[in-house]
Amino acid sequence: MEPLNKMVCPLVHIKPGERARMVGLRGGKWLVGRLTSLGFTPGVELTMVQNFGRGPLIVSVRDTRVALGRGEAAHIIVQRNGS
Amino acid sequence: MTNCHAPTTISDERQATRQESPLIALAGQPNMGKSTLFNLLTGLNQHVGNWPGKTVERREGGFSLDGKPVRIVDLPGTYSLTANSPEEVIAREFILREQPDVVVAVVSAANLERSLYLVAELISLPSPLVVALNMVDVAEHEGMHVDVDILQAALGVPVVPLVATRAQGVRELLEIIRQVLKGERALMPRIPEIRADHRQALQDISRIISGNVPAPYPTEWVALKLLEGDAELTRLMQRQLTAEKWDAVYQILVQHDDAQMAVASGRYEWVGRMIRAAVARPPIGQISLTERLDRWAAHPLWGLFILGLVLGAVFWVTFTIGSPIQNWLDTTLIGGLVSLADGALISAPSWIRSLITDGILGGVGSVLTFLPILAIFFAVFGLLEDIGYMARAAYVMDNFMHLMGLHGKSFLPLFLGFGCNVPAVIGSRVIDSEKARLLTILVTPFMPCTARMAVVAFIAAAFFGPYATIVSWGFVLLSILTLVLVGILLNRAIFKGQRSAFIMEMPLYHLPNWRTIGLLVWQRSLAFIQKAGTTILLISVIVWALSVLPNGDLNNSFLAILGRWIEPIGRIMGLDWRLTVALLTSFMAKENAIATLGVVFGNAQGVGLAQTLTSTFSHATALAFLSATMLFIPCAATMAVIHQETGSWRWTAFNIILMLVVSFVVSSAVYWIAVALGV
Numbered sequence: 001m002e003p004l005n006k007m008v009c010p011l012v013h014i015k016p017g018e019r020a021r022m023v024g025l026r027g028g029k030w031l032v033g034r035l036t037s038l039g040f041t042p043g044v045e046l047t048m049v050q051n052f053g054r055g056p057l058i059v060s061v062r063d064t065r066v067a068l069g070r071g072e073a074a075h076i077i078v079q080r081n082g083s
Numbered sequence: 084m085t086n087c088h089a090p091t092t093i094s095d096e097r098q099a100t101r102q103e104s105p106l107i108a109l110a111g112q113p114n115m116g117k118s119t120l121f122n123l124l125t126g127l128n129q130h131v132g133n134w135p136g137k138t139v140e141r142r143e144g145g146f147s148l149d150g151k152p153v154r155i156v157d158l159p160g161t162y163s164l165t166a167n168s169p170e171e172v173i174a175r176e177f178i179l180r181e182q183p184d185v186v187v188a189v190v191s192a193a194n195l196e197r198s199l200y201l202v203a204e205l206i207s208l209p210s211p212l213v214v215a216l217n218m219v220d221v222a223e224h225e226g227m228h229v230d231v232d233i234l235q236a237a238l239g240v241p242v243v244p245l246v247a248t249r250a251q252g253v254r255e256l257l258e259i260i261r262q263v264l265k266g267e268r269a270l271m272p273r274i275p276e277i278r279a280d281h282r283q284a285l286q287d288i289s290r291i292i293s294g295n296v297p298a299p300y301p302t303e304w305v306a307l308k309l310l311e312g313d314a315e316l317t318r319l320m321q322r323q324l325t326a327e328k329w330d331a332v333y334q335i336l337v338q339h340d341d342a343q344m345a346v347a348s349g350r351y352e353w354v355g356r357m358i359r360a361a362v363a364r365p366p367i368g369q370i371s372l373t374e375r376l377d378r379w380a381a382h383p384l385w386g387l388f389i390l391g392l393v394l395g396a397v398f399w400v401t402f403t404i405g406s407p408i409q410n411w412l413d414t415t416l417i418g419g420l421v422s423l424a425d426g427a428l429i430s431a432p433s434w435i436r437s438l439i440t441d442g443i444l445g446g447v448g449s450v451l452t453f454l455p456i457l458a459i460f461f462a463v464f465g466l467l468e469d470i471g472y473m474a475r476a477a478y479v480m481d482n483f484m485h486l487m488g489l490h491g492k493s494f495l496p497l498f499l500g501f502g503c504n505v506p507a508v509i510g511s512r513v514i515d516s517e518k519a520r521l522l523t524i525l526v527t528p529f530m531p532c533t534a535r536m537a538v539v540a541f542i543a544a545a546f547f548g549p550y551a552t553i554v555s556w557g558f559v560l561l562s563i564l565t566l567v568l569v570g571i572l573l574n575r576a577i578f579k580g581q582r583s584a585f586i587m588e589m590p591l592y593h594l595p596n597w598r599t600i601g602l603l604v605w606q607r608s609l610a611f612i613q614k615a616g617t618t619i620l621l622i623s624v625i626v627w628a629l630s631v632l633p634n635g636d637l638n639n640s641f642l643a644i645l646g647r648w649i650e651p652i653g654r655i656m657g658l659d660w661r662l663t664v665a666l667l668t669s670f671m672a673k674e675n676a677i678a679t680l681g682v683v684f685g686n687a688q689g690v691g692l693a694q695t696l697t698s699t700f701s702h703a704t705a706l707a708f709l710s711a712t713m714l715f716i717p718c719a720a721t722m723a724v725i726h727q728e729t730g731s732w733r734w735t736a737f738n739i740i741l742m743l744v745v746s747f748v749v750s751s752a753v754y755w756i757a758v759a760l761g762v
Contacts, residue, residue: 025344029312030167034515034586036347037163039197043348049374052383056481056491056585062196065373067478069490069585 111189192222275353386479405456446623460502487570500530516583528717529566545693703757714746
């Protein structure tokens, strides 16, 4: 079994095609408000669509593709689907 | 659970007019086809303006239902009704204050889960709700099936399936609206609840603020928004409540600082119940068309390559089709009108003739000849926007825009600036952060617009013959380079290197809707013509007056006096008073520079002027003049919209001074480098 800190990480570490469950969201009211209204709430299943390790990434949430800057994606905490 | 709303009070007077002319509000998230539906319902019977005091577009229209005129207002597209942006405040204020007789919520069957989130908010407001389930064709294509009857029963409000792009389902929607207006349709909306662990907090806040909530806000709604941390309503209630009461509310809010997410989660749980009941999903794993296209269009390398090709194609189409039309309009139509006016006004005083031919036709007329180029540019731009490509362009440009502390979304208005800076400045509205928007507006006038390119094309062809194309591209590059450098510096100096958040939906690609694009071109062109008829007309007449007063001779006019007065500055850039005056008159419209030179040298436009110029000025001077033209203060129309969009004379003045300084520095440098190199 992998240690916990590897299972729980910011969204930026998720690889393309990988799925993860959102567990938390840090940030100011504005950012949290924006992201929750787009579907980022705790418990939701996320699929990374594009992430080249630098630059913005695309993540699929509730059938919607959303482009996020890396700074914004770092605020979203996810749990990797253990495999 | 509440099953029906308390009856709302609305003034008798308003009720009387409402009977005659009901009010419908169209609400929905972005990319749901809301505008397509609005256009379908109203056709050309609509007008575009601004929401009072806001730089957000307001579209209102009308159609007739049962022989009665119906007013319909297209609310700004918003993801929620929490005060994250001016759009969200406008949408909810409109619904609460104007109390529309029906609110139509446009949702997408292909994106149902997220689009029902806004419905979860709308359904809690007092106005009757009808859900327009758009894009059922796209959903079916992706293998998803929505059972309308079940969804309708689950929501407790009517749901009408729709394919707005093919005008399917509109008659049914109108029939439902008619029934709701007549009260023939009983609505029993199911309202989402907050998560159980915050229910007590909600009740407590409601109790404390009860009696202190100003009209038209419902008490429980305000309590919920306070828990969500809504900035606008927090400020409002802080003012309304006694210090003691506010303190009590504040204590609860502090204890429930995770409430913001709990409220959203509650709404998504509600949405989830609706979806589970009504939607049959395909097994996951099939790759959609959007995903396949995005592997290329959103790729960090191929995406930029594709963007380059797209931009190239846009310019090619715009100029190969547009430029000949512009030329024809300029020589044949405007030229014809000038000689016609000359003939018709033969007995009129010469100053009237001059006013009409030089001032109005020469100023406004020559600006209007650019309309075909702009219309084609708007059409191609609108097409790219409509099929969903623009979000990809913004995405792949994000890294580059970071240089200036901006993000990808700012690329869209800047790109529009190639056509004309005026819609580009207005287009900056897509940017959600105030600072990023201001910075984008400030650098937009550095974008080389078609009018400036006309000047460059003329001068470059005269001076550099076979190398004219290379020289022209060089000036485009110079402008963009300057834009980026100024952007970096401004970001460091004024905005302290802050970067705004990049959060953008990537909509599904879809086939273009020609009606939507056509209306967009029509509205943008109309706005340009209106500007030409007002601001540009006024400035044209003023500059004309300065060029003929006091004694009708340009060489001794106020404008020439001004030109000679500032000639010492021009000299540093290698420009004499005539070129300086040409630069000054380009303030009213960039391409006026050529017209002014034509007047100063007493030549008609064309070969004669080109030859005179080449024999009078050195190549270094030509290069300096072109640099100055590209970077000189924004034209009058652009300046007017900069003021309109920033709402500040200070920033407008700052922008002018900034461009004066930049154009002076760059063109002086160009001149002296060119002289040193012996060009």
